[in-house]
Amino acid sequence: MVDWRTRASALLPELGAVIERESWSCHVFLSELWQLALEAHRDDDRDTLTRVYGFAHWCFQQEQFLSNASVVSFYEHVFDEWELRHLVAPWLPGEVVDRVRPLWEWRWPAERLAEVDRLLEGVRPPGRNAV
Secondary structure, eight states, rough: OOOOHHHHHOGGGGGGHHHHHHOOHHHHHHHHHHHHHHHHHHTHHHHHHHHHHHHHHHHSSSSSHHHHHHHHHOOOOOOTTGGGGGGGGGGGOOHHHHHHHHHHHHHHHHHHHHHHHHHHHHHOOTTTTOO
């Protein structure tokens, strides 16, 4: 099994300072990863978005601890910057949405959840196997 720090170092050198802090958990890293995604969305940086979402999805597919970490420290927050919702939605794999939706349901009013559901309807993520 590949260590998340090793894979993150190879894919996301711009977050090297966070990766190298051994006292910081994958939760901290995944929160920083989301901040990088926000910048990349604002800059329309598809290369960074491919690497960020590819890494988050890879984490989601790993053993239970890392998978859960990706859900609560990355995917749960992907719509926190509401103005970017149209840009975020296409990057979310259906299997992730199915698992994180109950957390969104708990956090958001019904109107917001309904809009996210509309955005995600029929959307296929680009580059699911990008990394």
